[in-house]
Amino acid sequence: MVTDTSSGTGPSALDSPTSTVDRRRPARRLARRRVPAPLALPAAVALAFLVLPLVGLFVRAPWPTLPQRLTEPEVLAALRLSLVAATLATAVCLVLGVPLAWLLARVDFPGRRLARALVTVPLVLPPVVGGLALLLLLGRRGIIGQWLDKWFDATIPFTTSAVVIAEAFVAMPFLVIAVEGALRGVDDRYEEAAATLGASRWTTFRRVTLPLVAPGIAAGSVLCWARALGEFGATITFAGNFPGRTQTMPLSVYLLLETDPPAAIVLSLVLLAVSVAILVALREKWIGSPA
Secondary structure, eight states: OOOOSSSSSSOOGGGSHHHHHHHHHHHHHHHHHOOOHHHHHHHHHHHHHHHHHHHHHHHHSOGGGHHHHHTSHHHHHHHHHHHHHHHHHHHHHHHHHHHHHHHHHHOOOTTHHHHHHHHTHHHHSOHHHHHHHHHHHHSTTSTTHHHHHHHHOOOOTTSHHHHHHHHHHHHHHHHHHHHHHHHHHSOTHHHHHHHHTTOOHHHHIIIIIHHHTHHHHHHHHHHHHHHHHTOOHHHHHHTOOOTTTTOOHHHHHHHHHHHOHHHHHHHHHHHHHHHHHHHHHTHHHHSOOOO
């Protein structure tokens, strides 16, 4: 028996669930475009509040003398130290943070929730407080630093090593959170299959787990590096502000604001360019387009 769809008595293509959804989509898109007036003004003010200060950097930047200022010895020294210290801090975070993220994501041990909460403390802790905590731990009279000074005649504060330690302290949570999230999103059946084939836990981690979470590790490393590059409070408290030894770009910006504001703007533009580059590199993971 053939159903007559033209008479209106039988089912038609327009009555199918798919076609109903298709008819609703334009209405939903139109509804999304309609912005309630009480929300439009605060949203515009918020956007302007976030964008206009950055516009101010571009407006006040000394563009004619920009190449010359970027090649000044003080600027190059701060830039070089910042890049080296941020890279070393990221390497430290990778060596220590990836195992910690795996432990939090894969091992159910007593106090795991507390450990996860402690990992995130540097995210909300004022950086100056973090620097003071490092100083009380690793200073010449610190809990550990006094023994380092007594046994090995080693002093960590106010050295380049202190810059790396301070940056790693504030940046490691970004890496741990990113890698732990990637580990939780991976199907653990691949790891179980490797275990059933006789692979040890270390082999499974190295040959199976790491390749699966490589994008998360890469994203976390980039965020970690960017955070380390922009660190200020913990660095100036724990490492000081000595040109060529501990003076990174954020510290140099702070110092140049009093003596040479145009040079401070130039360094700020460099940090802004790095931040924008990080966002562009991670746009697929962190700024994906909504469905």
